[in-house]
Amino acid sequence: MASENIVIITNENFESEVVNSDKPVMVDFWANWCGPCKGLAPIIDEIANEYSDKVKVGKVDVDANGELSxxxxxxxxxxxxxxxxxxxxxxxxxxxxxxxxxxxxxxL
Incomplete structure (x- = not known):
């Protein structure tokens, strides 16, 4: 289960969530069909929880947000x-x- 500290980043909200963020942002570009991405997901969740004071953590689904990719x-x-x-x-x-x-x- 994904951390509630992870922001879903899209073509539409990239500027507000990343460009205008008041703290650094770690963005995971991934896809549902990607095995290594699924393996990385628990690590991304841990980072989102443990480092929430230092960095915003976001995920970009590359299939749904090709423009950002x-x-x-x-x-x-x-x-x-x-x-x-x-x-x-x-x-x-x-x-x-x-x-x-x-x-x-x-x-950072």
Missing amino acids: MKFRVMSIPTVIFFKNGEQIAREVGAFPKEKYAEIINS
Whole structure:
């Protein structure tokens, strides 16, 4: 079950949720049919709960939001992009252990 701390990000709300966010945003680009994405989901949930004071966590369904996928050149999923002040500052392609994402969050 997904964390209530995760924001569903769409083409329509990207600006309000990411660009205008008052804190950094970690965005998981994923799809329902993607096995590695499903494996990463519990880690994303843990991060959303444990780091809610430091970062907003969002998920973009690439099938439903192709415009965002194209804009950020998401070619493989899962892709996790970190934004600060609306700008992309880090990107990880593939599924990694929680510590990898925590290291990026702690450097923001």
